[in-house]
Amino acid sequence: MGQRVGIEVSLAIAEAVKLANVDVVAAYPITPQTHIIEHLAELVANGELDAEYIPVESEHSAMSACLGSAATGARTFTATAGQGLELMHEVLYVASSMRLPIVMSVANRALSSPINVWGDHSDLMSVRDTGWIQIVVENGQEAVDNIICGFSIAEDHRVLLPVMIHADGFYLTHVIEPIYMPEQNEVDRFIPPSRYPLPLDPDNPVTMGGFGPPYIYTEMKKAQEVNIRAAKEVILEQWDKFGKSFGRYYHPVECYHCEGAKTLLLTMGSTGETAMAAVDKMRGGGKDIGLIKLRLWRPFPFKEFRQAVRSAEVLVVVDRAISFGGPGGPFFSEVKSALYGEDNRPKVVGFVGGLGGRDITVGQFENVVERGIEIVQTGSEQEFEMFGVRE
């Protein structure tokens, strides 16, 4: 079960990485990820974590060093945020396409310009097509637990894919929370030793990352797609195994008072807890409302999600990122397309807010829910609305 301690979430993430006994950490500092990698550097410097710490000169090199490390068979970790994730962008595709089980903690952050170091989901959304498994956590406990699950998922031979654990920058990374830190022996039991099937090794030479012309490229991409889709079952299995070992269970879609509710609010990440308070308040006022929180962003849990919203009439989606000139926030447009072919589906309305560290309050959640119901009732044509904008 482990001890319950008051600890900053970033430090707890670093401690979880230590518990996973990683071999290599390659990282470049960027706010709000810094406390994670600083604490890891400290753990290595004090001999508490036996790992090679590569203080690279950029995020591009951080992820590139991770490629080399994972391909050589080492358990590999890095962390980044915002611009750093953008600088890594092309390398992310290589990590997933070459089936390298790297685990990365992302402190979700807004993107420039203007430069803004605070939390939103612009970075998270921009990498949704890179082929990584993306788990979005709601609090510090989930961050710790999912770093540990992240390694067991990534390294499972049925998966062999890189995993991102997304924790909202500042909202989660810089707060002190009461967290159950698992014991070393429990984690050792949970994550088997890494056995990458074909590491770079002169005794068994392999060529990795060869040139794929049109006659093979499509087949490779199909294989990758089949692989990540199938990974969902393993993720569920690992979460279940984790629950049995540690008593905390995780699901791709979390429901809060959503059974039978006519109106559903949908969030992802740290705002889930504020939304819970808003739902409590509205239910107290007699509103028939529930909340759905998406934890697994990639692979998208189509079945579980459709199941969860099936009987609702209105689904209010709150995005913390914007797709300029597009159909609304990326979360909203994906959810809408996931439901389009369903016979029984709610009307989906999208709201964008909480950008660049602007808080979303309980009151704002109440407002968007009311506005969402109004839009559905009046049949407004607008694709989506932004809220909390000073005009």
Add this chain to the structure above:
Amino acid sequence: MEKYGVYVPRLVPKYEGFASGHRACIGCGEALAVRLACKALGQNVIVTNATGCMEVVSSQFPNTAWCMPWIHTLFENTAAVASGIEASLKAMIRKGKRADKGVKVVAMAGDGGTSDIGIQALSGALERGHDFLYICFDNEAYMNTGIQRSSATPYGASTTTSPAGKVSIGQVTWKKDMPAIAAAHNIPYVATATHSYPFDLMDKVAKGVATPGPAYIHILSVCPTGWRSAPDLSVRLGRLAVETGIFPLYEVEDGKYKLSFEPTKLRPVQDYLKLQGRFRHLSEETVKEIQNRVNEEYAKLKEKAL
């Protein structure tokens, strides 16, 4: 070199790390340089290769020309990938997850992947002191994408993005001095080489890979396609580059410069330039300018090597 005479074939290791059958152009100096380098490296290495000619000609699915573990990922990150491989070996050996078999790490890239897009990753890896050998195969332009200029393209060369025209001599900048940049990182071993001096090349590669810490070798690799030269002149051109002083062969060991080959008298640069279509348009005046620059640079180098 003469002393080897007829015994030369016997002195070359039989081992081929870079197998024949790859798709390089006829007369490709770089393929020859890679082949020689692989002979010197032997089998106990992990190679990481940047995007470029060598990756394209050697690794097309489902074939490979590489007999050692080899990984290609991207264009500009080869030195960073090498850092990761080296750190991984170190950590896993220390933690008993891998037997210590003395495996060496080698990064290979072209001049664009080294002196342009990859210079940051390279500088970082050299500065951090990883135990690896970085080899730059310099054919003096982006040949794989169609002969575009790089910072390693020599002054006056016509390329597709520095074309000679009515008001341009072609490349208007002097070749970036990459070995000096590597040496400025105070790494234990830096050297220049060319495939036209095969034993010198193999000796340097063997030395570089055995050096603990970072080592950098810059290998001039003649490209008949991009240099507009006859494919049968590739070896000749490499020798002329050295004999004219345009590409001197030297080593920098722990900061100390040493010339590997010192011609009694430098040949005129025109002997080298006239065999290449990329310099065909040059006026006498520009050739003179190049000659003066080569004289100056060579004198500076000799001073350093004193």
